[in-house]
Structure formats: C-alpha cells, structure tokens
Amino acid sequence: MRDHLMNIYRLGVKELWSLRRDPMMLFLIGWTFTVAIYMAATTVPETLHKAPIAIVDEDQSALSQRIAAAFYLPRFTPPAQIAVNEVDPALDAGRFTFVLDIPPNFQRDVLAGRSPGMQLNVDATRMSQAFSGNAYVQQIVMGEVGEFVQRYRDSATPPVDLALRARFNPSLEQSWFGGLMEVVNNVTMLSIILTGAALIREREHGTIEHLLVMPVTPTEIMFAKVWACALVVVVAATVSLNLVIRGALHVPIEGSLALFLVGTTLHLFATTSMGIFMATIARSMPQFGLLLMLTLMPLQILSGSLTPRESMPVLVQNLMLLAPTTHFTELSQAILFRGAGLDIVWKPFLWLVVIGAVLFSLSLARFRKAIAQMA
C-alpha cells in the first residue's frame, strides 16, 4: 500500500514537472484564470446596450420631440428619424431593432384623455434586445408622457406599491455572474484539457510504454494524473477567485470558499476522469481537440451556467442531470452567490460523488484496455 501511494505521489510530481516545462499549457492556465475571466466579466454587455432605435414622428409636437429626446446612450443609440415607408425596408435589413411610430395628433389626444395608441415595432429575431428593450421603451415613453401630462393635471397614485428587491446581487451587475461562471467553466475546460493532453503527450512521446514496463500499475498512473491536474486547477481557481474576482472585479463572495473548493475537488475527480477517457479514444492531439469541442460545449452550455436550466426542454434537463457540470454549476451558484452552506447544497455534492465514482471506474477500465493497445 505504501508503495502504491509513493508511486502515485512520484508520478504526480513528474506530471507537475512536465507541466512546468510546457510553456503553452502554462500560458493557457494563466490566461484562462486571469485575463479571460476579467474579459468575460467586463465585456459581457448589459442586457440592453446601444440598441438601435428609430422614430417615425407623424405628430411633430412638443410631446413627440420630448419622447425622442428621452432615448440616449448607453442603452439606446440616438434615435434616427425615418418616414413611414422606410420602416419595413429598414427592419428587413436589420438596421434597427426598435421602430416607434407616433401617430398624428398624438399630443392632442393625450391631453384630451383619449388614450391614443403608439405602435412599437420590434425585430424579435434579436432576442437579447427585443424583450427587455420593449419593457424599457414602454417605461421611458410612459414616463415622458406622464411627466408631460402632469403639468396639466394630477394623476392618481396606485394604491398598492410593489417593492422589488434583487437578492445576492442588488444592482444586478452582469460582471458578477459573468466572472464567476467563467471560473466555473474554465475549471471544467482546463481539467479535461490538462489530463487529456498529459496522457496524449505520453503516448505521442512513447513514454507511456516506458512506464508500463516499470513496477507501476495503470491505476497508479491514472491516479497520479488525476491528483496532479486537479491540484493545478484548484490552485489556479483559488488564486483567480481571490485576485481576479475579489481583487480586480470587486465581486463579493457570499459563501465559504473552502466549501466551494471541496465541491471543486469532487467535480475535478469527475472531469479529469473524463479527460483520460477522451484521451484514450482520440489518437492524436487534433482529434482530442475535435472531441473536446463536441463534449465541452454541450457540457457547459446546457449546465445552467449560461442560461437558466428551467427554460430548457424537460428531456434536456433530465439528461443533463448526468453531467457533472450541472451539479457543479448549481453548487457554485448556491455557495458563491447565495452563501449556501452544506446543509443546503448537500444534494449536488452527493450527485458529484456518484458521478465522479462512475466516471472514474469507467475511465480506469477503458484506460487499462487502451493502454495495452498503446504499447
């Protein structure tokens, strides 16, 4: 037993040395856990940013001009004034996302209390702007109309008020979410790449054959790769959370970092096993790259780290319960954003333990078989 542990330790140290001498990988680690996270956090556009809008002003009144002036950067581009017959071609060509049509005699009808209608054309193929943009346009226009009218008469205040508060991220800053989820996604990506590349490099250099004639077993080789790569990723993630997320981006982390790291370790157990599994299927680095694209994108996009899981089809939701990323994303969001403790997030932990154990044994079986063919 002691021999096994020593072998695992020494082979793992060897992995770390190999990594140290691989400038490409070091660069990749450094990049993904610093600059990439900073960029992901800061360049994610706010939900509505510079939405192109045009106004068809058929009224040419004080009120209509007041409305036009209410749209400004950064949410909207300064509105273009276009004619009625230009509306369709402009929308077809995708020049504007919103076109607001203010009908003739609008101001007069408003003041007369006739509640006139305006028409807002929205290019709904631009989902990101269409929906929230509509709400903003409504709010802005009604606000302007209200203020304009207020000078002429009082309006009744609603009897019941709704106090909306956002918990965990009071001002709804995108960078909090973007930054932390990038860490979570990069943990997955890097752990798969590191272990997979480590195995493929051994195979390409013929060193795996060398290992196998030594008194070490495939299980030891695999454990060594798993612990070494997991250690690197855990360290990188810790540094990144402290320096980039807390330091540079000033994102408060609500929960316990230690608990998160425990969850990360469980997750890495599963993903590093996946990396090894994939490396036994791929015959070369480029093949591994292609395979990585096909697996990593679904794992990340459908895990709930990009868009909410509940809006995906039920089948997809259930299938993704088998993926470690789903549970890792869930526990990360719960711990890092909402300050949840183990009493609340024990479920994803349990899931990860089970998935990790299954993936590890599958990979080990596959690794043992493949290793015979590699030699």
Add this chain to the structure above:
Amino acid sequence: MNALPPVVRLAAVTLSYRGALALDAVTLDVPAGCMVGLIGPDGVGKSSLLSLAAGARAVQQGRVEALGGDMGGKGHRDAVCPRIAYMPQGLGKNLYPTLSVEENLQFFARLFGHGHAERRRRIDELTRSTGLYSFLDRPAGKLSGGMKQKLGLCCALIHDPDLLILDEPTTGVDPLARAQFWALIARIRRSRPAMSVMVATAYMDEAQRFDWLVAMDAGRVLATGTPAELMARSGAATLEEAFIGLLPEGKRRGHRAVEIPPLEDGGEEDIAIEARGLTMRFDDFVAVDHVSFRIRRGEIFGFLGSNGCGKSTTMKMLTGLLAASEGEAWLFGQPVDPKDVATRRRVGYMSQAFSLYGELTVRQNLVLHARLFHVPEAEVPARVDEMVARFGLAEVLDTLPENLPLGIRQRLSLAVAMVHKPELLILDEPTSGVDPIARDNFWRLMIELARRDRVTIFISTHFMNEAERCDRMSMMHAGRVLDSDAPAALIAKRGKATLEEAFIDYLVEAGGGSAADDATVATVAPPPVPVAGSSLAGRVRRSLGRIYSYVWRESLELQRDPLRAALALVGSLVLMFVMGFGISMDVENLRYAVLDRDQTQLSRNYVLNLAGSRYFSERPPLADYAGLDRRMRSGELSLAIEIPPGFARDVARGKPVQIGAWIDGAMPQRAETVGGYVQGMHQQWLLEQAREQGRGSAAGLARIETRYRYNPDVKSLPAMVPAVIPLLLLMLPAMLTALAVVREKELGSIINLYVTPVTRSEFLLGKQAPYVMLAMLNFVLMCLMAVAVFDVPVTGSFPTLLAAAFLFCLCATGMGLLASTVTRSQTAAMFLAAIGTMIPAIQFAGLINPVAALEGGGRVLGEIYPASHMFTISRGVFSKALGFADLHGEFWPLLIAVPVIIGVAIALLKKQER
C-alpha cells in the same frame, strides 16, 4: 567518368535552419548518367543537399543547379520539375497511408497529367515489375517497409524522370527487399541509361556498389570519388573503416574496434528467457507466429529482421506490455504475467524510439526511474552517481534530453534502463539513427555489462554487423523465427560468405521471392508522351486535371478518417441542438413561493393572478422568513412574494400598502426578466382591481402596442436557429479545412506540393473543394433540422439562402486554409481557426448585438467580416420572408471576400520548404 556535364552542381551552398548549420559552404559537381551515393551518419546534411537538388527546399546561400539550370529560379524549377523524381527519407513519407496502392499511383499519375489509358498501362507495368501488382488494393499504410519503399519508387518513376533522387530508400528494410530494390533500380537504369540517380544511404555495404560517392560529415563534404578510390585513400579494407578514417581527428579519437570476449561455457541450464510458441494476433493479422527460443544468463542474444517483422511485438510480450494471444514465456523460470510487478524489477527495457521524459533533466529522469523501481531512498543518490560515471553523463546532468545529440540520448536511455540493476536488458533497435562511432561505443558498454556483470542482453537490430557481434541470434521474417544460432554457425549452415547472404538465403526459402526478383518484365522506356501542347487550352485542361486529382484524393482520405468525417456530419447537428436549446433567452417556469401573512380573499386573489401565468410555477407557500432565506439560497426559488398583514384592510381603506418581492439576482439577465414580468403582473392586477371597483378607466394616458415582427411569440428558437446555422457553418468547416493542409505538413506528404508540377492554387483549391461540398451537405442537414426538429420554417427564398451559403462556405473553408498555411502543427492550426472564426463571429458580426451598435475597430471588422452578412441573409430568409431582391446588397461583401481570403492563403503558402 563520362563527358556529360554535371547533372547537379552546388557552389558555396550554405543552409541553416533554426540556428543549426546543415550545410556549410558545400561546393560539389555531381556527374551525370551514373549512380551517386551520399554517405555519412544521420544529421550531417545529406537530406538537406538532396532536397535542395530536388527543388523541395529553398536555396539560402550559394547556387544550386540541376539539369542545367538554376534551382533558385522559379521558371527553371517549374520547367524541370517533371523531369526530377524525389523520394524523401522515411518509410512511405510521401505516400498517403489510407489510400490503396492503386489510388496512390493513380494520384501521382494524374498529377503528371497522364490520360486514363496511359495511367493504367504505367501502373500495371510498374507494379508488375516490382511485385506490387497483387497488392493493388491494400492501403499503403499496411504495407511492409520494403513494399512501401517500392511503392514510393513506383510513384517517383511514374513520370519517367531524368534525375532520380532517393533519400535513404532502404533504411529499415530487410536485406532481401533491399536487394530487390537495388535490382529494380539497376533494371530501370539499363532501360533508361541517361537517367542519373542520387542516393543517400547509411549502409556502407550498399554504397560499395555505387559508381561515385560523396562522404559527408557535419555539413561538409569530406571526400568524393569511386568507392575504390576512397578506400585506397585511407588505406582501409572496408568502406566503413575508410569513412571513419576520413573523419577529422577530433571525432576519430577514442574510437577503437569493438572486441568481444567469448561467452564463458557452463551455465547452459541457467536460462534467463524462454519462449515457447509465442503468438500475437491483431484482428486478422498475425504479427508474431509461434516464436520459440531460449536465452542463457549473460548471453547477448540478437533479433535480426526488417521493420514490421514482429521483433518489437515479441519484445513487448516478454516485458508484459502485450498479452500473448497464444504460447508461453518465462523470465528466470517465472511465467510472464502482465500483472506481475515483481519480475518487472528484474528487467530493463529500452524502446525503439527515444522515450524518456523530455521535460525532465537527465538527473531528474534518472532519479525518477530509480524511485519508481523502488531503489531504497538512501541509495538513490549513490546509484545515480554510479550510472552517471559509468555512462559518461556527468557533463549533461542538468540538461534537458531534447537538447542532446542522439548518441548521448541513447546512452541516457541505457543508463535509465540500468538504474535498478536489472538482470535482463531488453533493447529494441537501440542504435537506429546513431552514427558508426557512437554505435561502437554503445556496443562496448553493452559487452561490458554482459561479460562483467553477467547481464543478459536481448537486442534487436537491422544492422548486419551488429547482429554478428551477438553470441547467438534469431533471424525473423513476417512474424516467424527462421533460425537461431551463433552468427558464424548460421553462415556456415547456408554455406555463404556473409551473414547478409545467409539471411537473404533464409528469406528466399521462407518465400520472400528471389533476390533478383521475377524480373521478367523489363521496364521498357515508354514512348514519350506527346506533351499535350503548350496551348492555353491544354494548360487549363492539365491544371483542372491536377485540381481534380487533389479533390479526389482529399475526398478519399476524408472518407477513411472516421472521427473527422463523423465530426463533419454529426458534429454540426449535435452542436446545433445544444445551442438551439441551450442559448435560450426565454424565461419560463420560474419557481416562486408566497409568504402570505394576510390570508384574505384579496391576498389570495393577488397570488392567483400570478399562478395563472405560463411564466411562473408555484411552489408550496412559505411559512416564515427563515424558510424564505433557505429556499432562496438553495436556488429552489427565483422569486419570493411577501404580502404584509392587514393587506386587504389597508387596500380597502386606501392606505398605502407595500408588497415585497425578492428576486434571485445571481443570474442578472434572468432577474431582469423576472422583474419585468412581476411588474407587468402587478400593473395588470391593479388595473383589474380598479375596474372592478369601478374607479374609472385608469387605462393610462396612452397605449403602446408592441408588434413583435418576424417572431410574434418572442420565442428564442426562431431567433437563434437562423443565427446558429451560419455560426456552425463557419466554425466546423474552417477547422476541418485547417487540419487538411497542416496535416500534410506534419505527415510529410506536403513534399508532393514541392516537387510535383502542381501549383499552389491548384493544391489549395483541390483541397478546398471536398470541404465545401461537405459544408453544403451540412448546411442542408441543418436547415432540415431547423424545420423538422425546431419547427422554424423558412419563410423567404431558399435558393437565395442556398446561394449565400455556398459563398459563405467558400469563405469559411478559405479561412481554414489560411489558418493552416501559416501554422506548422495541427493543434496550432485548429486553435487559430477556432479563434479566428468564433471570436469575430460572436463578438463583432451581429450575433448578439447588431453591427450598427458597435464602434471603432469592432465596427469596421463587423462590416467586412463575411459572417455579418450571412447572419443578415439567414435571418432575412428564415424569419423575415425576404428574397434575393431584398438581400442582394449583402451578397457583394461575400463575393469580394471569397477571392481575397483564398488569394491571401495562396500567397502565404510556400512552394518550397524553407
């Protein structure tokens, strides 16, 4: 010699790559019409010289002439390239391993513009005379080493060259195949006496038979002349000795002939290795066929045979790396068991290729291996020092093995294999690629180990003189041991003068054909093909022929690479499915719960108002704040509503009341949407209340009627799918195409671009075409999936979309070509293609934010990037019911981009190696 002008002339040619000098001011005239040999160990510049003469490598300094013209000039190169045939170093390096023999030959014949009948005639003739005729359907990758070289030669000879350049054509080939190979060359030379042949070789015995030799070392020419002249000059009996004698003093020093003390008698029963009926089958192929032998302790036992005859496989079975399909083997009386870790400590193994950790220093390698073999920790430093002293590694202790010359690396490998003091060493071709002096030094170390330390050595080689040094040896061929005995006894048994002749005799008996080959069909010089006129029409026709031959070949290769083909076809559909469902802006089924502290009819009415919406799904009500906190933290609730006590009463009194709503802000985008929904519901509830209580129309001062154009239900899918299709149509084809060119660079077949008449544009267009077709197929599949699976109809003109997709595929594959012309490795090409397509497409091309909303450099890039226009066209046709008349403006940028991208790729591709 004869009076012909020299066929190749070099004047003060200097060549270096990556700082290392390959050729150092070489001046040389190579006589025409004869067989010229370049001799010298690996890495002395032989290959560089040959590739310069073939025009495959660009001249850096000095002047190179071949066939009477300057090879530095493009005009002359293009003119003489069909008259030169070049076969690069490495077994079958310019061949395509997944293509069959027939397909390889067809490809080369097409490149040189032969017609159908002419191709058939030449292929039949060449393969009949080389004995490949019965293997026409076999993939080149599955041929034996000798057959690969013969095929390489056939490919080189398919166009009747005047200058044949062969770079180490027989390295790693068995002696019989080698003899056949040279017989073939001799026959061809008889039928075409004007042809000049230049050959590089590491075998001195072969060089002995050439007309004229060039001895090289360290980028310089040591001497030239006939073999007899060279031997006479240094007063040596063999060419190998003559070569050593020609070396500068510094290198020769320390070289002594290898002496082998005889093996002591006795101990015949002390058996180190025994194998009985060892057999290894891979699928239907028998790699090792019932091999049996016994090796005594302290014996040096040799395995002699060609590449792929089963030597390595046998060794791997003995080390336990492979489990035998049949038969048994014993090490020191113990049956070999792949799971038995204990016997591994008694064995040292050195594999064919250098296989130590290049990332660890010499010392780290030694220490790691000592520890893994469980040398007691206290002894490790002493053991490492001992190995360092014994194998002379003291000066390189902290160097990375990558930076060491081959000879020293070989010593390091041996030191590592010896670090745990094994009783048995298994060495798989330890000396291939090592120069003669280093090889002799290596052998001295091994003899010392065997005789002094009584280490049993089991070694494989394809050098005859090394096999002769073994105590006993086995001759292997096609997985079988032909005979085992002491080398001298084997020679005597066959009544031959040398081991090589004896081996050939064994091979012939084993059914490997005769040395002279069945040379009944003489290669008749074919009537010169009427050069199909230099008219424009003829040139265009031949050019199209060459493009077609690349199209044909690339398609065949793609069909035979399952992973690439699968990715190309299935990958886009999988990713489309994922993105279609995953990148959804819809927010539905939001889980919420209510903390109703009022519990009146009015409060329940408020809650019901929420529950009726498709956006919300209600959870069991909340009882207190603690529950609210816990359930929100776990992520179960996205929204919690609190209705204060006395809500109904206060409303009735007209007293201001406040309903609390907490939104989970962890996902800001979702939170904003939820906020919008809640506010909308609240307003609606207020209006209803007002109406019910008849407080007049509080309908507002004005109304805004929102018309969601093109996508009335505001669903994500109809918005996303038309954008995902161009995105995937850009990314995957670009990546696959990027691999196409750089793959040839990695495998070496790019050499065919350098030395055949194919031009850069023909090469690239030919490679591009299959990927464009594949991408179009992908496009159609994705459109079908959009309609059938996602229910997103095509509302506009599909032909318009199809035409745009075609142009766009040309752009996408063009970008892939561009990425692969500027990179050297497949990994780098893939990375570059991914970055170069994904980032601009996602960030700047209007996928999420319209190009109109960008500024500065991003705006400019967005305006010219083809994907921007494709997004507009795709959305227009899918969602906006548009046709060509509405979208023609978007076609122009695509039409301009195609020639620009491909033109840049062609301009950056090199027609010569640099």
